[in-house]
Amino acid sequence: MNDLEHISPRRLAWLRFRRHRLAMTGGSILIVLYVLALLCEFISPYGPEQRNVRALNAPPMNVHFFDEEGQFHIRAFVYSYDLTINPDTWMREYRENTSTRYPLQFFVEGEPYELWGLIASSRHLIGVEVGGQGYFHWLGTDSLGRDMFSRILYGSRVSLSIGVIGVVLTLFLGVLFGGFAGYLGGVIDSAVQRCIEVLQSIPTLPLWMALSAALPTTWSPLTTYFGVTIILSLFGWTTLARQVRGRFLSMRGEDFVVAARLIGASDTRIVFRHMLPSFSSHIITTATLAVPAMILGETALSFLGIGLRPPVVSWGVLLQQAQNYQVIVMTPWLMLPGAFIVVTVIAFNLLGDGLRDAADPYGSAR
Amino acid sequence: MKRYILRRLLGMIPTLAVISVIVFVVIQLPPGDIVTATLEQLASSGVDMSDERIQNMRAQYNLDQPLPIQYLYWIGNFITGDMGFSYLYARPVNELVWERLGYTFLISVGALIFTWLLALPIGIYSAVRQYSVADYTFTTIGLLGLATPNFLIALVLMYLGHSWFGISVGGLFSPEYLNAPWSWGKFLDLLTHIWIPIIVVGTSGMAITMRLMRANLLDELQKPYVTTARAKGVPPFKLLMKYPVRIAINPFISTIGLLLPALLSGDAIVGVVLNLPTTGPLLVQSLISQDMYLAGSLIMLLSVLTVIGMLLSDLLLAWVDPRIRYERS
Numbered sequence: 001m002n003d004l005e006h007i008s009p010r011r012l013a014w015l016r017f018r019r020h021r022l023a024m025t026g027g028s029i030l031i032v033l034y035v036l037a038l039l040c041e042f043i044s045p046y047g048p049e050q051r052n053v054r055a056l057n058a059p060p061m062n063v064h065f066f067d068e069e070g071q072f073h074i075r076a077f078v079y080s081y082d083l084t085i086n087p088d089t090w091m092r093e094y095r096e097n098t099s100t101r102y103p104l105q106f107f108v109e110g111e112p113y114e115l116w117g118l119i120a121s122s123r124h125l126i127g128v129e130v131g132g133q134g135y136f137h138w139l140g141t142d143s144l145g146r147d148m149f150s151r152i153l154y155g156s157r158v159s160l161s162i163g164v165i166g167v168v169l170t171l172f173l174g175v176l177f178g179g180f181a182g183y184l185g186g187v188i189d190s191a192v193q194r195c196i197e198v199l200q201s202i203p204t205l206p207l208w209m210a211l212s213a214a215l216p217t218t219w220s221p222l223t224t225y226f227g228v229t230i231i232l233s234l235f236g237w238t239t240l241a242r243q244v245r246g247r248f249l250s251m252r253g254e255d256f257v258v259a260a261r262l263i264g265a266s267d268t269r270i271v272f273r274h275m276l277p278s279f280s281s282h283i284i285t286t287a288t289l290a291v292p293a294m295i296l297g298e299t300a301l302s303f304l305g306i307g308l309r310p311p312v313v314s315w316g317v318l319l320q321q322a323q324n325y326q327v328i329v330m331t332p333w334l335m336l337p338g339a340f341i342v343v344t345v346i347a348f349n350l351l352g353d354g355l356r357d358a359a360d361p362y363g364s365a366r
Numbered sequence: 367m368k369r370y371i372l373r374r375l376l377g378m379i380p381t382l383a384v385i386s387v388i389v390f391v392v393i394q395l396p397p398g399d400i401v402t403a404t405l406e407q408l409a410s411s412g413v414d415m416s417d418e419r420i421q422n423m424r425a426q427y428n429l430d431q432p433l434p435i436q437y438l439y440w441i442g443n444f445i446t447g448d449m450g451f452s453y454l455y456a457r458p459v460n461e462l463v464w465e466r467l468g469y470t471f472l473i474s475v476g477a478l479i480f481t482w483l484l485a486l487p488i489g490i491y492s493a494v495r496q497y498s499v500a501d502y503t504f505t506t507i508g509l510l511g512l513a514t515p516n517f518l519i520a521l522v523l524m525y526l527g528h529s530w531f532g533i534s535v536g537g538l539f540s541p542e543y544l545n546a547p548w549s550w551g552k553f554l555d556l557l558t559h560i561w562i563p564i565i566v567v568g569t570s571g572m573a574i575t576m577r578l579m580r581a582n583l584l585d586e587l588q589k590p591y592v593t594t595a596r597a598k599g600v601p602p603f604k605l606l607m608k609y610p611v612r613i614a615i616n617p618f619i620s621t622i623g624l625l626l627p628a629l630l631s632g633d634a635i636v637g638v639v640l641n642l643p644t645t646g647p648l649l650v651q652s653l654i655s656q657d658m659y660l661a662g663s664l665i666m667l668l669s670v671l672t673v674i675g676m677l678l679s680d681l682l683l684a685w686v687d688p689r690i691r692y693e694r695s
Binding site: 203210300306322325329349 | 380381384385388389392393395396509510512513514515516517518521522524525528529626627628630631632634635638639649650653654656661664665668669672673676
């Protein structure tokens with residue numbers, strides 16, 4: 001018991017968080033996803049624009065350990081595809097050509113790249129030897145023969161970062177407006193309140209669509225990226241601002257705030273030194289739960305063709321290929337980026353739930 | 367009550383005014399306007415316009431006036447029911463919009479009803495049987511629905527529809543009824559198609575509604591009056607429905623207003639994927655081709671729908687919950 005008295009609130013929160021198994025799972029999934037995104041040049045077997053003309057629209061590949069005779073191989077391998085045209089339906093059909101095995105190897109030579117623009121290399125984590133007839137597309141290829149897995153990894157870099165950057169902006173706006181409204185009260189409060197009400201009564205997606213359609217097509221990919229991020233956060237701060245305002249209103253009368261004011265602390269000092277820290281954990285939780293909305297927003301805009309545009313690769317841009325009926329029926333694996341979106345959003349939600357419980361370390365046990 | 371309604375009606379006006387300014391600014395953002403677009407089109411077909419003609423054209427669309435005046439013209443026309451001319455479709459915006467707005471409204475309201483019919487009972491069940499297998503199952507399904515973008519659900523449904531049932535999912539009518547006048551057959555045909563977009567749009571709000579109902583009811587179930595009633599021997603089902611559920615359900619009426627923008631947003635994108643005759647595809651098309659009169663009118667109309675929806679939900683809440691009525695008057 002004696003030990004418990006010396007545990008800091010932060011440690012208490014961590015202990016509580018660790019007990020939340022779903023949140024730990026969500027957190028771990030996110031760590032893996034972000035590491036993949038960070039190292040995508042190295043981990044992906046091919047470059048995002050590298051084409052394999054021998055496997056256009058190829059379905060996902062099986063990774064084998066047993067060959068045709070049922071013999072076990074310690075090194076996993078893939079087969080290449082034989083392309084046949086079905087004489088009845090005129091559809092392309094790929095069949096595995098089991099005559100040659102192409103073993104998968106680590107650190108194979110491939111397309112040269114510069115990791116983060118700094119480290120030049122041409123080693124890829126996994127793949128088949130270049131120069132031979134083999135190739136390795138374990139999530140299939142698109143109509144131009146580009147490797148889906150590589151493109152999804154490159155896309156995750158954009159899609160995952162847009163959520164985080166957008167949320168940082170949202171946080172800034174939300175805390176700024178909500179904080180001032182709640183702390184100062186009076187005219188400013190009601191002005192901000194009206195503003196929030198108006199913004200919340202406009203359907204978000206149409207407005208996002210209008211704004212991102214207004215982004216000039218001549219902008220560079222990077223500028224468009226930031227443009228879309230700003231648009232997403234411009235209308236996302238209202239929920240957070242409301243919560244912050246509520247907290248400020250209830251906290252304004254607390255003893256420690258009154259005490260600080262009586263000593264003669266300035267408004268900014270009271271807000272940033274005394275009030276904000278007391279609910280920063282709450283803000284972090286809300287931010288975590290706001291990231292998915294940003295990711296889904298970007299995806300929706302890019303999917304419609306008015307957000308990010310090729311050559312930028314993001315999950316939404318990738319899904320744009322899967323827009324019509326025929327494509328979905330013939331090449332359903334082009335919908336795979338969607339699975340990554342779903343997993344990411346669920347992981348963020350689980351993490352956010354866990355953080356919410358942990359943020360209140362003295363709350364009742366679950 | 368009358369005074370309350372009147373006050374709320376008057377309160378709508380400034381909100382709509384601010385929204386209209388925002389929408390106007392947004393549609394002015396892209397470079398160029400309808401005249402430059404027309405000129406480009408004419409120039410590409412080899413017609414040259416004299417400066418005088420161009421000036422006349424600008425005057426015709428009031429483009430020679432300063433922006434605030436242009437805004438007044440635009441909003442004035444909008445209020446009197448003239449939403450301008452869409453050069454993309456070469457038709458008045460009015461004609462284009464009204465035939466589509468009905469379907470958008472139908473799908474949104476349908477989705478709202480669908481969400482509630484399914485999510486509220488599930489929420490009640492999850493609260494009463496907290497931590498049961500069913501509770502966890504519903505929570506998981508809800509989470510999946512929350513995490514999957516609407517358009518992805520539509521895509522997956524399209525795929526499943528083809529590979530399992532061999533039907534093509536999409537549109538609101540079978541080809542033979544597409545241009546037919548309204549009849550009983552066409553109505554039935556609509557019913558066989560419309561449930562897909564309703565489900566797709568509805569799933570996004572499902573998880574939130576479910577969880578909120580569950581949380582509200584859990585709070586309510588812990589209160590002493592429930593224990594008292596139970597101790598007195600009130601039948602469990604009657605007790606549940608008559609007191610805690612009635613109280614827990616109140617906040618939902620006020621969330622109609624917040625759910626509506628989400629539903630309209632959902633419809634905008636699902637309409638594109640499922641090829642529906644709703645406002646969504648029209649909006650996307652108009653934005654891509656920068657047909658700003660059309661885009662602006664659409665966004666403005668969707669906002670008006672939302673604001674009216676919010677008003678209705680507030681009135682409904684005041685009607686259901688007397689505390690609100692008396693506090694305000």
